[in-house]
Amino acid sequence: MSSPPERVAVTEAAIEVLRRLRAQHGELMFHQSGGCCDGSSPMCYPAGEFLVGDADVRLGELVVAGSPGEGAPGGDAPGGEAGFVVPVWMSRNQYVYWRHTHLTIDVVSGRGAGFSLEAPEGVRFLIRSRLFSDEEQRALDDAVAPDGAEALTGWAF
């Protein structure tokens, strides 16, 4: 059986913004919002700024590769920039409605509201979605997510 696919991804344009934000703010995190105004937008915070807990699901993490230093192919070479990861979270109850879609964090010009870190840059993170294929969905259904999120199947309100 193949390993389950990733639930989240990130575009090159968004990676560039993440690199700038990390240089300014340190480690980062995303929490996917819902509701009105800027709802349905991914909110980017300094890691730990937004308290996550049992009400949340960790969808995965965005891996931002390091930039190589001079003459060195690796990520942590002198003069280069270390790679980093950005975890992506969502409220557990919202995940029930989103679990059949793969999410890619992209960026567009604009000015989100909320307290997301990128707004002063004149850009806004945006979610692009695609449906998991039947095969991907089966692999995900068979897998048990690290935090037990998959046990949510059949959740009743």
Place this chain on the structure above:
Amino acid sequence: MTIYAAPGQPGSLATFRERYDQWIGGEYVAPASGRYFENPTPVTGRTFTEVARGDAADIERALDAAHGAARTWGKTTATQRAVILNKIADRMEQNLELLAVAETWDNGKAIRETVGADIPLAIDHFRYFAGAVRAEEGSISQIDEDTVAYHFHEPLGVVGQIIPWNFPLLMAVWKLAPALAAGNCVVLKPAEQTPASILVLMELIADLLPPGVVNVVNGFGVEAGKPLASSPRIRKIAFTGETTTGRLIMQYASQNLIPVTLELGGKSPNIFFEDVAREQDAYYDKTLEGFTMFAFNQGEVCTAPSRALIQESIYDRFLGDAVARTQAIRQGNPLDTDTMMGAQASNDQLEKILSYVDIGTAEGARLVTGGERNVLDGDLAGGYYMQPTIFEGKNSMRIFQEEIFGPVLAVTSFADYDDAMTIANDTLYGLGAGVWSRESTIAYRAGREIQAGRVWTNCYHAYPAAAAFGGYKGSGIGRENHKMMLDHYQQTKNILVSYSAQKLGFF
């Protein structure tokens, strides 16, 4: 047909400054950082003014002004405050069209809405709370013959308010009117998409309010909103927006042990029972308008009826008529009184709406009408216009579960009453709902069964003061638009008095 002159053009009713500072202590104060951000109008996409980019230093300065004013303002009588609120309402009424043009230019919405709804409602809101606070009484409880508990309403002091961009003036007034009526001073952070019209209002009423009672600090959420929401110098924070920021604001509030009121949106069902189509009469015509309300304010309403549920027996015919009504929506220059639907408030909002069209298509929903950006002619080509869009699909699809905050409607059918209630309540949110039926029994039962704070019955999108507005489930905490909001801005002081000369006998 009337086309109002655009701000900056000869004859325009509204004039914006080239640059706006922070409004602190009743005057403009340059931002401590010296930085400004550009403010484009969604009508053309072009910048028309620049606005102070506030940070923690500006918030502190505004809080200084608010605290400086709070002691005096909090001691004014309800009568004095009511007189001022009524004067504000009168001043706004005298300048209704000016404010409407400013609001349309800042936000992008059609002028017929700002003239006919946003500004008149804001005016009435001040009057409502002027009346409500005059009529408010404390209470007494007689504990026994010689012991009396007196209950007094006292203002909280200085409160923070964070305002959304969909109704910049009206949402500000929804929060300002009860806070001021109750005797509080306010530091208000407008949305960064719509920072300017509120300053037009502040200038207009500057001579009516004591300096420092209302302070407006513009800036980005992370730079100005966060220091306000997390400040230990506010006694309450009010926010309208989305769930993640709502949670973050509660988190900050928990650290300072202060109350919050939150309005976080919804995914409101609009339910059409089969009897609506029993006759082709005025009522049927009204139901078609009710369906089309998803396009009101370009769909940028927390209570937008963004899920239409139509009974199977009338589905094809009703949807056909409703689509025709939707396709008759006139989109154009928001300053034209014939325009029914204006521009989305920002570019990123337009992008988000289009991303949901992609999701809907990918999930297999059927695109019935619309679905694309609407590029208008001339100056308007750079504006953020979206076609009114209808999808047909299932309630489990993401376009049925997420607030797109645009003119995008998700339509599905239901078999019977129970099915309608199941679909209506299968959502994380519970802010609004619509029920359409000629049968009062059906309408009443449905209204009580739907888990939402506001159930419009044979109407939609009416927001009169005196009708409580707020959410069930994930849609928030608190009720605005009603005198009960005074409670959210007041402390209760109990003075417990013994009129007896007899000791207890314990010591």
